[in-house]
Amino acid sequence: MPSTPETKVKKVVTKYLKEMGAYYFYPVTGGYGRSGVPDIIGCHKGKFFGIECKAGKNKPTPLQDKNLYDIGSAGGIALVINESNMHNTTALVWGDAPSSRRYTGTGIKNSDAPVQLEFNFGE
Numbered sequence: 001m002p003s004t005p006e007t008k009v010k011k012v013v014t015k016y017l018k019e020m021g022a023y024y025f026y027p028v029t030g031g032y033g034r035s036g037v038p039d040i041i042g043c044h045k046g047k048f049f050g051i052e053c054k055a056g057k058n059k060p061t062p063l064q065d066k067n068l069y070d071i072g073s074a075g076g077i078a079l080v081i082n083e084s085n086m087h088n089t090t091a092l093v094w095g096d097a098p099s100s101r102r103y104t105g106t107g108i109k110n111s112d113a114p115v116q117l118e119f120n121f122g123e
Contacts, residue, residue, distance in 0.1 A: 005055030009086050010039060013053060016089035020044055036063030038071070038078070044093055048076035051089075055082060 003011070017024050017040070024042030029035055038050035050071040052060050060068060060080055068078035079092050 005083070006053055006058075009053040009055060009082055012086045013040060013051060013081055013089050016087075017042060017044075017093070020090055020093065022049075022093065034067075036061065036067045038064065038067060047093070048074075049079060049093055050076060051079045051081055053081055058082070 014024065022042050022044035024040050026039060027033060027037045027041050029037055038052040040049075040051040040053065042049050042051075048071070050068060052064055052068060054060070068080070071078040077093060077095070081089060081092065085092065
């Protein structure tokens with residue numbers, strides 16, 4: 001069976017996570033799991049992250065969007081990664097990516113290609 005475009009993104013992302021030495025897993029969302037959880041959950045050097053992988057111009061669903069927001073509001077790193085930024089996974093997880101957009105809680109501003117989400121709660 002051929003890989004889907006999203007599966008290809010996940011493979012590239014996990015390749016970089018392995019190279020970084022990050023702990024990560026794919027959460028099970030059926031049964032007792034929680035819906036809308038990002039595709040990949042992990043931790044690197046004490047920083048919790050959630051990564052939603054998308055193909056093309058696909059964007060997170062409202063429930064995925066809420067979960068990414070919740071991760072960010074709890075101090076974690078919330079990322080949406082697709083083909084356009086998948087080779088920047090290391091920089092995105094480390095917070096060194098040159099381009100990022102503020103997360104508004106209702107979606108990603110001006111985003112044709114998902115990027116690292118940063119949270120600003122008026123601090």
